[in-house]
Amino acid sequence: MFKKRNSILLRMIKQLCVFLFCVLGSINLTYAQGKIVDRVVATVGSNIILQSDVDMQYSQNLVQGMSPNEDFKCYILQQLLTQKLLAQQAVLDSIEVSESEVDDNLNSRLSHMSRQAGGKERLESFLNRSLLQYKEEMRTSVAEQLKAQKMQQNIVQKIDVTPLEVKRYFEGLDKDSLPYFDTEVEIGEIVMYPVMTKEEKESFRKRAEDLRKQVVDGSDFGTIARLYSEDKGSAMAGGDLGFSTRDNYVKEFSAIAFKLKAGEISQVFETEYGFHFLQVLERRGEEVKARHILISVKPTAASLERTRLKLDTVYQKLVDKKLDFHTAATHYSDNKETKFNGGMVTDQNRSTMIPVNQLEASVFKAIDPLKAGEYSQPTLFQDEGPGGKSGYRISFLKTRIPPHKANLEQDFAKIKEAASEDKTRRKLSEWFESRRNSTFIAINEDFHKCEDLQIWFKPLNEDSIAATNASK
Structure with a gap:
């Protein structure tokens, strides 16, 4: 018992030393020639979060179009605290990220930020530093973010939900507040772009x-x-x-x-x-x-007409049932994203059931008068990719589900996804609660008013109480 109390006390002393080091460090960092330079705003275990870390991420959000809002820094600090917990565990679990992974992430971020800011020069002016300097300043933080992401994936990667769990999840929902789904459709397409001479x-x-x-x-x-x-x-x-x-x-x-x-x-x-x-x-x-x-190459009237006539031949074969849609799409469609899926369109979650309010206007116009199993005649369209290519498209309406309140029979896939997300949230919540209770966490009092951070201001756990008693 005595050894146990000694070990607890030793751990508390170490944590106190870290805390005092951070406080003293913050004093040295904070004041230079009468103005704030930097300071420690939080401590997680043996790691610190600086005001500059918060400000740097705040600047990134401003570059990307966010309106100035000082309260948003509370959310940023909450994210950094979470990141520190995950990254610390990643180190213990020997999770690594390569230099190339960090470079790819940084390059992608800077490219996106440059476009948002209107060019590299304007971005450098906003950040008050060169992009090379900014990239090096962000390298350690980005590496930590990537480790945290991998750690979170490790925590939840084996999570799955059985049909029984989906059923129990649905039955546990408040029947008076079940979501109401708008009309959904399952559609396919065959696309042809003009071949020009x-x-x-x-x-x-x-x-x-x-x-x-x-x-x-x-x-x-x-x-x-x-x-x-x-x-x-x-x-x-x-x-x-x-x-x-x-x-x-x-x-x-x-x-x-x-x-x-x-x-x-x-x-x-x-x-x-x-x-x-x-x-x-x-x-x-x-x-x-x-x-x-x-x-971009703009199709001529002659090339468009050749394409329409070719696709019209495919349409007639479909209507006359001389060709099934899956085969026609695989053989004739120029859309690489759908042709190898039998022409069927999917949303970002790879679901074939798509709310009609998410369809392009031209697609909705084509399928709106159709009955399930019917095809639209070839219709001229222009896509949204680089160059905005024009072509002709046949749309196929496979299924139309009218507006309805959520139910297991029609919406099993969506309910399963919601059940999986709920199980994932609970798993992560349990993990974070366990780590918060076993990790020394201190937050600068300037952030104590933040609603986003209230969960981090926890009472002393049993080990902390025992250590306090042992020191008396």
């Missing part, structure tokens, strides 16, 4: 060649990209695509990007999106940072 595409190639000549003759690549590139995703950033591996590009693009040396500008080349030319900015191992300018 070399002659039909020549004017678009010439346009790309003219822009390349302007760059080669001294015009600024970024300015030309912002003015004329038809890749909406990168044009605002001067055509900058950030660092990427070969797998992130279509094969024609990667073949050229990974062949050029830094600073070189490619010849004009063609991909499924149109005519491009690119400049390699930097090479780093198996990654390349490039920027490009895209000129």
Whole structure:
């Protein structure tokens, strides 16, 4: 008993030392020439969270369009506390992240933030530092975030729900507050894009060649990209695509990007999106940072009519039952996302049942007059991808479920997903409660008013009480 009390006391002394170190450290960090530089705002175990950590993430959210709101820093600190708990356990469980994983995450973030800010220069001006400096400052934090994510995945990865658990979950819901689902449909599509002749595409190639000549003759690549590139995703950033591996590009693009040396500008080349030319900015191992300018190929009236006639032939075979939809989609459709799924459209959760209010207007217009099992005639459309390609589409209405209150028969998949999420939340809640009760946590009093943080202000647990008694 005496040894146990001694060990508890020793642990409390260690925690107190850490706390005092953090307090003293915060005093040294906080005041310099009469103004705040940095300070410790929370301690989790042997790790600290600085005011600068909170402010850095707050700045990121401002860059991405959030309105200024000081209360949001409470939420950020709550997320950082959670991250620290997970990351500490990740270290104990020997969970690692590679440098390439950290680089990929940082590059993706900076690329997104640059687009949101309207370019690298504007982002650097907002952050008051170069992106290279910002990237290095964020490296440790991002590595910790990735470890925390992997740890959380480890905690819940084996969670599954049986049909019986789904049934019990549903039966436990308040029947008066069950969700009411709008009309849902199960739809398929066969898409065809025009195949243009070399002659039909020549004017678009010439346009790309003219822009390349302007760059080669001294015009600024970024300015030309912002003015004329038809890749909406990168044009605002001067055509900058950030660092990427070969797998992130279509094969024609990667073949050229990974062949050029830094600073070189490619010849004009063609991909499924149109005519491009690119400049390699930097090479780093198996990654390349490039920027490009895209000129999309707009289909001619003649190419569109050829496509309509071809797809109309497929439509007649479907209506005459000479061809089933699954086979037709697999054989004829140009949409790579749906053709290998028998033409069936899925939502972000891979469900084929889609609320009608989530459909594109053109798709809803095509399937609205159909009965289950019927097809729309070929309809002209324009997609939302790079270049906004135009084509023709046959829509297939497989199932239509009228508006209804949730029930197991019609909504089993959605109820199962909700049951799984509920089980996952409970598992994580139990894990966090266990770690909070066994980990020394101190939060600066300036944050004690935060509603998001109330769960972290817990009473002394049994070990803490025993240690207190032992020290008397």
